[in-house]
Amino acid sequence: MDTKTLSMLEPMGSWAWWRSWVLIIVGCSIMGAGFVLFINPYNFVPGGVYGLGIVLHNIFPSIQVGTFGYMFDVPLMLVALLVFGGQFGARTVVAALYTPGFMNVLTRLVYPDAAAVESLDPALLLGGRLDLSNDLLLTCLMAAVLVGVGQGMVVRQQATTGGTDIVGMLLQKYFGIKFSTGIFLADGAVVLSGLVVIGFGLGTGDAAPAGWMLTLYSLITIYASSRVVAYMLDGASYDKLLFIISDNHDELKRFIIEDLDRSATYIRSRGMYTGTSRDMIFLVVSRKEVHQVQHKIKEIDPRAFVVVTDAYDTFGEGFKPLPDKDAMQAE
Incomplete structure (x- = not known):
């Protein structure tokens, strides 16, 4: 290969590297915005470390949801680093550290004061301009789209936002379970904890009215976001x-x-x-x-x-390339 060809390939490779990192940051930001604007204020518990963070925030309101994310993501990041290798681990570290930090900063920006940050009252969100308390179904669907798109963007770059993303990848790698199905199963335990703490008031002494309905909306959010992730990873079958x-x-x-x-x-x-x-x-x-x-x-x-x-999936010339051995597939 001559020097002219090498000089052409070098900037292309550099652009691909930068593009991958930009997509990871954008994906994490979209996912974080979905939590801060459409999940946390309404006590949905859509699984994952941030869903568990919402549960624990109801018990310890002085600690933000993103901070709980740090507490759970660190050991899971270490697992990802050991199992999926150095490059994947580096991307996971950046994504998992950036997302909860972004959530904490955005939460402070959209609420007027520290007391509102603790209460996460949707009536105080952006001065009440984004209060969707009377449209919870619409709220959970909007949350699912944002979280699914953000999560899908990150996983397409062979990274993860941490939490049950890593659990889903481990289940796919070692047990052949679909990535989206693995996330759905792993999130079930978190949803149940939300039902116990938020719905029945265990640990808070203050059960939410119709708490089981919040669990239903949480399940809708999980399922819809898993479908969005599946679309982001595999695309639509056209x-x-x-x-x-x-x-x-x-x-x-x-x-x-x-x-x-x-x-x-x-x-x-x-x-x-x-x-x-x-x-x-x-x-x-x-x-x-x-x-x-x-x-x-x-x-x-x-x-x-x-x-x-x-034709559910079509691989070959003129269609999609055959997936790599370790590529994440939702279906």
């Missing part, structure tokens, strides 16, 4: 799979190769009723190309038999 049986293969072949700029596969098949052997075309296209293919088939052979179904 590919379509077509099985085509026709007597005009030459025209269809020209259309697929020249117009669609794709390839397809012939599968030898035999009709059950007639016993006639013929070739069936196996074709994968994007969702937006389906109607184009259908119209062309109708033009070429109106009597063709066509089956269209979803």
Whole structure:
């Protein structure tokens, strides 16, 4: 490789490195904002170390939720460093240390005084301009989107915000459990602790009205955020799979190769009723190309038999690259 090629690759590699770190910081900030604005004030307990921090904040209101995050994240970061390696550990350390600190700073900015920071009263949040106490379902869905997007951005960079992210990755690595499912299971114990402390008042002596409803909203938040994480990691399944049986293969072949700029596969098949052997075309296209293919088939052979179904994941040339061995996959 000549020096000119090397000089071109060097800034590209440097940009990828900076881009990865910027995405981690942005993802952590989005996730932290979701907690501060839409979760902490309403006593949702959506699992994780910050959910556990919300539970403990109800018992020790002088300690902020982010501070509890530091208390639990440090040992989990050490585990991540040992299991996933130095580079992953470094990213985890930065993400896990930045997120609770950002949450503490943002909390002080959106509440008027120290007493409001302790109470986390949504009526005092941004001077009451963001009080959604009467729209808790909307609140938990907004929280799920922000937390899921932020968490997904961080994990796509092969990092983690700490807490049950690490638990989910460990379950995927050693037990083959989906990443999002692992988080969902790990968060269950935290949600139950929220029901006991916030709902039933154990440790606080002050049970929240309809505390079990807060647990329900917490579960909705967990599930919705796990779906957002799954989308962020794996993307939406927009590919379509077509099985085509026709007597005009030459025209269809020209259309697929020249117009669609794709390839397809012939599968030898035999009709059950007639016993006639013929070739069936196996074709994968994007969702937006389906109607184009259908119209062309109708033009070429109106009597063709066509089956269209979803292709959950499509890997290879023209589609997604095959995932690396250690890449995080939500499904």
